[in-house]
Amino acid sequence: MAHAVSTTRAPHEASRRSFLQGDRFQMTAFIAPTCIFLALLTIWPFVYSVYLSVHSVKLTALHRAVFVGFDNYINLLSDSLFLRAMLNTGLLAVTSITFEIVIAFVIAKAFVSLSHLKWVNGLRSLFMIPMMATPLIVGMVFSYVFNPVLGIANYLLSGIGAGPVAWFGDTTAAMISILLINIWQWTPFMMLLIMAGLLSIRSDLYEAARVDGAKWHHVLRFLEIPSIRGIVLLGIILRIIDTLRFFDVVYVTTRGGPGDSTMVLTLYAYQQNFQFFQAGVGSAAAVIILVISIVITTFAVKLLRRIEDE
Amino acid sequence: MNNARLISSISIAALLAASAAAAQETDWKSQLGDHADKTLRVMTITDPFIDSMNAVKDGFTQATGAKVEIDGYGYDALHEKQLLACSQNDGAYDVLLIDGIWIGEFAEAGCLDSVEEKLAENADVFAWDDFTPAGAGQASWEGQRMCLPVGTYYELMYYRTDLFEKAGIKVPETFDELKEAAATFTNNPDFPGVFGYAMNNKRGAAAGQQWFEWIYSAGGKPWVSNEVGSQEPYKDQTPTLNSQESIDLVQFFRDMVAYGPPGVEAFAWDERATAFAAGKLAMINDWSVRAQIANDPQQSQIAGKFKAALMPHKAGGKTVSPVGGWIACVNTHGAQKDAAWDYLKWFASKEIHREFVLEGGPPSRLSAMQDKDVQAKYPWTEVLYEAQKESWFELRPRHPLAFQLIDTVGAQVNKAIIGEKSAKEAMDGAQDDVTRLLEQNGLL
Numbered sequence: 001m002a003h004a005v006s007t008t009r010a011p012h013e014a015s016r017r018s019f020l021q022g023d024r025f026q027m028t029a030f031i032a033p034t035c036i037f038l039a040l041l042t043i044w045p046f047v048y049s050v051y052l053s054v055h056s057v058k059l060t061a062l063h064r065a066v067f068v069g070f071d072n073y074i075n076l077l078s079d080s081l082f083l084r085a086m087l088n089t090g091l092l093a094v095t096s097i098t099f100e101i102v103i104a105f106v107i108a109k110a111f112v113s114l115s116h117l118k119w120v121n122g123l124r125s126l127f128m129i130p131m132m133a134t135p136l137i138v139g140m141v142f143s144y145v146f147n148p149v150l151g152i153a154n155y156l157l158s159g160i161g162a163g164p165v166a167w168f169g170d171t172t173a174a175m176i177s178i179l180l181i182n183i184w185q186w187t188p189f190m191m192l193l194i195m196a197g198l199l200s201i202r203s204d205l206y207e208a209a210r211v212d213g214a215k216w217h218h219v220l221r222f223l224e225i226p227s228i229r230g231i232v233l234l235g236i237i238l239r240i241i242d243t244l245r246f247f248d249v250v251y252v253t254t255r256g257g258p259g260d261s262t263m264v265l266t267l268y269a270y271q272q273n274f275q276f277f278q279a280g281v282g283s284a285a286a287v288i289i290l291v292i293s294i295v296i297t298t299f300a301v302k303l304l305r306r307i308e309d310e
Numbered sequence: 311m312n313n314a315r316l317i318s319s320i321s322i323a324a325l326l327a328a329s330a331a332a333a334q335e336t337d338w339k340s341q342l343g344d345h346a347d348k349t350l351r352v353m354t355i356t357d358p359f360i361d362s363m364n365a366v367k368d369g370f371t372q373a374t375g376a377k378v379e380i381d382g383y384g385y386d387a388l389h390e391k392q393l394l395a396c397s398q399n400d401g402a403y404d405v406l407l408i409d410g411i412w413i414g415e416f417a418e419a420g421c422l423d424s425v426e427e428k429l430a431e432n433a434d435v436f437a438w439d440d441f442t443p444a445g446a447g448q449a450s451w452e453g454q455r456m457c458l459p460v461g462t463y464y465e466l467m468y469y470r471t472d473l474f475e476k477a478g479i480k481v482p483e484t485f486d487e488l489k490e491a492a493a494t495f496t497n498n499p500d501f502p503g504v505f506g507y508a509m510n511n512k513r514g515a516a517a518g519q520q521w522f523e524w525i526y527s528a529g530g531k532p533w534v535s536n537e538v539g540s541q542e543p544y545k546d547q548t549p550t551l552n553s554q555e556s557i558d559l560v561q562f563f564r565d566m567v568a569y570g571p572p573g574v575e576a577f578a579w580d581e582r583a584t585a586f587a588a589g590k591l592a593m594i595n596d597w598s599v600r601a602q603i604a605n606d607p608q609q610s611q612i613a614g615k616f617k618a619a620l621m622p623h624k625a626g627g628k629t630v631s632p633v634g635g636w637i638a639c640v641n642t643h644g645a646q647k648d649a650a651w652d653y654l655k656w657f658a659s660k661e662i663h664r665e666f667v668l669e670g671g672p673p674s675r676l677s678a679m680q681d682k683d684v685q686a687k688y689p690w691t692e693v694l695y696e697a698q699k700e701s702w703f704e705l706r707p708r709h710p711l712a713f714q715l716i717d718t719v720g721a722q723v724n725k726a727i728i729g730e731k732s733a734k735e736a737m738d739g740a741q742d743d744v745t746r747l748l749e750q751n752g753l754l
Contacts, residue, residue, distance in 0.1 A: 059393070147581070150585070164572040164573075166574075166576070255514045259724060
């Protein structure tokens with residue numbers, strides 16, 4: 001009897017062992033934790049957001065959700081404040097990233113040119129400090145710096161007979177102030193990328209250009225820009241994603257004002273979700289932000305691949 | 311007649327003295343339960359009275375053995391944190407101090423236990439009738455007393471006595487007089503570095519609350535059935551945001567920008583209080599709790615140089631003093647409700663409230679406002695007592711959409727203040743926005 005059992009068990013165990021040692025099982029086992037992690041922390045919240053976005057529901061009464069179809073999306077896309085927030089976010093992305101690239105290139109070039117000097121390394125580290133600071137703290141610091149009565153910015157301006165400036169009190173000045181803060185904080189990041197790109201250019205190429213009589217703008221146009229454009233595009237992608245979730249500084253300094261001049265998408269979604277507890281509208285706004293991010297990122301990644309292929 | 315009055319005054323004084331003496335002798339150990347080894351957690355705003363709460367909390371520990379931890383958060387963060395915790399049935403905090411205007415939102419989300427039963431059991435200790443009527447009104451919702459109004463504020467106007475003496479002008483009582491006085495101090499070489507007035511102009515809640523705080527004194531009202539003293543203020547919520555009184559008021563806000571410091575269009579509570587304490591403003595209106603900051607020589611350059619007055623009103627009208635502040639409630643999801651109720655019984659009592667007020671807390675009881683020691687320490691308390699007589703607790707909406715509605719109005723008011731829209735265009739916009747919001751949420 002025992003013998004019979006062992007003979008039937010043996011092939012079963014052998015087949016189990018071979019299954020456990022098989023590629024298919026091992027691949028599944030290695031991938032499973034990541035899939036579970038993504039499903040729980042990314043896919044499920046996203047699916048739930050989409051579910052909420054087609055309901056009229058308050059965050060404090062989720063059990064009283066009423067299905068409204070695409071009403072929340074239609075209302076959002078006809079809401080002048082939401083459209084203004086989209087426009088402001090786009091403006092902020094284009095303007096700040098453009099300035100960041102130009103300023104970062106100049107500074108990176110200076111650091112590369114002076115890299116033989118010992119003290120330059122220390123200076124480069126100091127230059128990184130703004131991007132290490134928490135954006136919320138940056139916002140608070142600048143709300144003091146740009147305080148029209150007691151702030152140091154107007155105090156310094158008064159020293160040269162200028163100002164005072166209503167940094168956050170005027171629609172144009174407020175947007176420029178937000179841009180300045182954003183550029184100040186994130187130029188070091190772009191500088192770091194560009195510097196890495198510049199340092200990767202072989203010195204013999206510079207030498208060859210010099211021998212060929214190339215001027216600085218020839219070097220810039222035919223050697224440096226082609227060499228760094230891949231890494232700059234990567235930087236642009238990361239900064240666009242950053243700008244789409246730009247929130248803290250606006251939240252602390254202007255709350256989207258004066259008027260609607262500095263309202264951005266994330267602040268709008270935050271207000272709907274966590275100040276007004278309108279989870280349906282807030283989720284619809286979040287889904288739209290996600291779709292915009294995916295479209296831009298997909299386009300940019302394709303562009304990046306094309307550049308790499310070239 | 312005079313003799314009768316004298317006798318009745320002496321009797322009342324004797325009664326008050328006797329009750330004060332009795333209050334001082336309260337044996338809290340017998341009044342409260344034993345909560346040794348418990349830690350009671352209180353969540354509140356980081357307004358100046360949090361220090362006063364901390365200053366008196368050891369008394370509760372001595373009486374019950376329970377430790378008291380008081381955590382403070384900023385205004386928006388507190389609202390967000392308390393409501394989110396409630397939606398998740400979170401009982402981490404036993405006592406919640408909420409803004410009086412949030413009560414509808416919290417009551418309808420099922421976050422609070424009603425205080426009615428406890429009041430009936432301990433009527434003498436809770437002494438409900440001693441709370442200012444407007445404060446008591448704020449702590450009630452749909453006919454039920456839900457919380458205890460321990461941190462009631464009234465909005466007053468503060469003015470620099472030294473500057474007014476030098477200018478030789480009277481304290482303004484009407485909007486026109488306020489404009490004139492503000493103009494006197496602005497860009498005047500006799501008052502270098504001083505501006506006349508700074509209003510709460512920042513986009514959103516700041517400008518929105520300002521509109522609600524001033525509208526009754528401007529002769530208007532926020533919606534149809536919300537008359538001062540109305541028994542059914544929410545019966546007809548059709549907004550009246552673009553009434554002539556409202557448009558005139560918003561135009562007045564716009565005009566006042568000329569008498570503020572540069573950037574005043576983005577000023578909210580903190581910027582105004584800081585500028586006043588720094589001696590840059592001749593006048594501001596602010597919640598009574600912030601007078602402490604201006605009167606603290608450590609933080610202020612104008613300590614002892616200012617006085618309070620009632621808020622100004624439209625010529626021919628009268629001041630309806632804005633009421634606000636914080637009400638203490640028991641978290642319905644809390645696990646230590648006995649200790650929480652005992653804490654409120656103790657903290658809201660006349661005796662401890664007086665201690666709390668003498669430590670800098672906002673006087674919320676009539677007895678505290680009339681207390682000679684309190685009046686001597688905080689001279690504006692007498693004006694506060696006058697302000698509470700003509701106040702209306704439904705001045706700002708208190709229903710579940712209050713936060714969003716105030717923000718919506720504030721966005722439009724701010725557009726008029728910065729000149730992006732005329733006062734009429736802005737308030738027509740506010741009327742449309744608020745009507746749509748109320749309709750979408752079934753309130754119209």
